[in-house]
Amino acid sequence: MALRKILTQGDEQLLRRSRKVEKFDGRLHTLIDDMRETLEHSGGVGLAAPQVGILRRVVVLLDVNTEPEEMVELVNPEVIEQRGEDRVVEGCLSVPGVYGYVTRPTWAKIRAQDRNGNWFEREGEGIVAQCFCHETEHLDGHLFTEKVEEYVDVEQMQAEDGDDAE
Template structure:
């Protein structure tokens, strides 16, 4: 089911989410609903708090052909390197800006079957995981933004920084 996405200044977006203590049918339904909601809004990631559920759950799908990454109680174990790129957010329409993130991360999380997983990610996937994990801590990308980029300047910025 497609759920309504909360838009700032909704205070629930600034709240720290609770750890999921039991993975059950309700959790699976939320994962499915998050995926459907993310797709309906042309997103590449969404956290449960963005639909008003304060649980440490998020889903990510950077490319259409990628498997959907479902993260329950994710924890970034460590990160290396640094990268600067443009981010946006379903909860902050028409707001874009550059954010410094780790270039590579290792994240620990539970999958929908309750298995403890560990994954190393780099590039845009690493950026997306960090963005969504921040949501679960009540942190929006605008709090880490280096420079605001107007929507009409995004392509220009991307071209200028293609080889960065």
């Protein structure tokens, strides 16, 4: 396994549509393993292959709603159902230091293949539903900044949260 460089905003690869995975082989497994390690090292909750310069429809994400947290591998994912909506603060490993309010579903169901090509469905709530949507948008060449309704000053937000706690 190896850490991969995460591309940042301004890199044209982030704006290109990823191709469907058709070969479920050792190269795919290496990509997924590298993405898992890169995500773990980054401190983020999701990573799409275009963010590491590979234009394939592959995502890894942390399901923080499971105990213990579970790393989920999604090949050729598509969001097939979503419900509710919430205005949440979102960030992105490819847009470091930038956060903003976006509207995301509170629940989503995704259909994807595993690293061996087997189809499955998975549901997620809260940040996991948010992550399903955010990461699949990367596969279509979109960044969360396109959806930002209002940018957030994180230091100011943390200071306000601290005031509320007192």
